[in-house]
């Protein structure tokens with residue numbers, strides 16, 4: 098499907114279906130569709146008058162124009178209450194609508210972007226939201242299907258976003274192109290996550306990282322077992338001991354900052370390509386889902402791809418510790434003590450708390466960059482799903498300002514975060530009798546003790562931990578996330594980095610201004 102912009106009048110566009118948004122309170126046809134309504138001999142106003150459509154969220158009602166206008170069908174798309182309409186509502190209604198097109202044969206789709214003209218919503222953002230809704234909502238994973246499915250979804254060949262003639266098209270076009278790049282990366286993350294453990298191995302992730310490095314012109318280094326031994330990554334290597342798949346430590350380094358020597362933002366993603374629990378084996382029910390335990394790593398690789406393609410003026414490092422967690426005769430055992438890269442020792446009481454172990458080494462490695470900020474992302478605890486459900490990211494950290502920065506980017510992207518406290522009293526649970534730390538606390542506050550454990554490995558750098566155990570996998574489809582891998586984190590990270598880049602540019606500009614002689 099090609100997506101393009103146009104300023105044609107709705108009553109003149111030749112399409113198989115034209116989508117006209119409608120809010121609940123709209124009694125009359127909204128201004129952008131009035132000329133269309135007149136040309137179509139009052140089709141929309143009569144539809145509204147019947148009361149058959151109410152504008153409630155996600156309502157889709159298709160009527161046929163009988164040749165009165167060049168487009169064959171018009172869909173009234175319910176956008177809910179105007180006061181509640183946000184950017185994410187636009188993604189949601191467009192995403193769900195995209196899937197509702199099937200089984201109609203729509204080859205040329207036209208959309209009047211919902212929300213145009215509402216305060217605080219720019220045409221750039223709304224057009225990008227339409228792209229996101231469509232691209233992310235229509236995603237399907239077909240790599241392992243050998244036959245065309247009988248009810249396989251048909252996707253339009255072209256989608257035209259119709260914008261008012263008064264708008265300048267160039268900035269909207271730029272926003273759409275940027276959004277396409279971000280969506281491609283989100284879908285890459287989804288592919289990596291959806292592929293089973295036998296395909297998405299640490300080696301496969303490393304190959305993807307090398308490819309990202311090549312295409313996006315950044316350096317990519319992949320450490321193998323011997324390299325990690327030399328460095329002393331005993332925590333990561335401990336987890337990897339049970340598996341025949343070689344572990345990899347992936348390092349992507351992007352240098353885009355205008356100023357030399359600028360401290361990087363380091364992104365760290367958990368890359369457990371399959372989590373069986375190890376000797377502390379998980380129950381059989383739903384174990385297959387644990388292929389998504391590398392969703393954090395996938396988000397980091399995908400984000401790095403975007404950073405490179407958008408050429409963000411920042412320094413960004415992506416780190417992905419990648420291994421399987423399996424039981425075997427060589428596997429690490431409950432009771433084992435591991436010596437981590439930081440020098441601190443860890444008593445393993447549960448081999449299923451492996452994510453924090455590989456992250457401990459990755460976070461210690463992140464500190465070597467003397468980073469401006471460290472953001473880690475991980476499907477770390479089942480407890481986070483219990484606490485926050487499957488739609489929210491749990492956020493913990495050491496730095497209020499950084500958390501606020503992440504929260505803003507999260508609200509904008511629709512990948513929302515909610516904070517949990519990281520108070521020192523939770524450290525008590527992690528004290529070990531024979532080593533520096535245990536890798537698990539009691540059953541209570543599992544997400545917090547996991548975060549507390551990670552905090553021991555970040556020194557005093559500004560750091561935020563994101564637990565995506567819930568939103569990384571959709572048990573049921575969501576408006577713009579089909580059932581399965583969501584690719585959560587990519588859009589949040591990209592938004593965070595873009596905001597950092599522009600606030601730095603603004604700060605730089607004021608500095609040069611003040612330097613100017615008067």
Ligand code: BES
Nearest residue numbers: 447449450452476477478479480537566
């Ligand atoms: N990968 C899991 C966490 C997880 C569980 C993610 C369910 C997504 C869905 C993690 O490695 C794990 O097993 N955590 C344990 C920690 C416990 C042993 C302290 C958990 O959550 O049960």
Ligand code: MN
Nearest residue numbers: 372449450451
């Ligand atoms: Mn586990």
Ligand code: ZN
Nearest residue numbers: 369372390452
């Ligand atoms: Zn895990």
